[in-house]
Amino acid sequence: MKRDYFEGVDVAVTICAKDGTILDMNQKSKKTFLKPGQDIIGQNVLDCHPEPARTILADMLVNPRNNVYTVEKEGVKKLIFQCPWYDGEDYAGFMELSMVLPENIPHRVRKPKND
Numbered sequence: 001m002k003r004d005y006f007e008g009v010d011v012a013v014t015i016c017a018k019d020g021t022i023l024d025m026n027q028k029s030k031k032t033f034l035k036p037g038q039d040i041i042g043q044n045v046l047d048c049h050p051e052p053a054r055t056i057l058a059d060m061l062v063n064p065r066n067n068v069y070t071v072e073k074e075g076v077k078k079l080i081f082q083c084p085w086y087d088g089e090d091y092a093g094f095m096e097l098s099m100v101l102p103e104n105i106p107h108r109v110r111k112p113k114n115d
Helices: 027-033 053-062
Strands: 012-017 022-025 067-073 076-087 090-100
Touching: 012 027, 022 027, 053 076, 053 090
Parallel strands: none
Antiparallel strands: 012 022, 012 090, 067 076, 076 090
């Protein structure tokens, strides 16, 4: 039985193929980015982004790498984590994780254990 781990999390997850085709979105992603009844599965992710994000994403499709940043919209701060995903060893596209950050997020520095 295959489980869909992305459905039970409070993180918007969008997965694209290496040609930019949107393959899947979890419910949080659909609720975050789409109007009710709208469906963009099968469309190109580049058509959903304005500049300069469009150019960055287009380059990421050709040159796989992580793109990590924070944004703020209407007082809500989010972490955006875009990363390549692989089918075995073959580059298959990228996924985006978008999560709301708490207003006062703690930052912890971990020290290595003394062996």
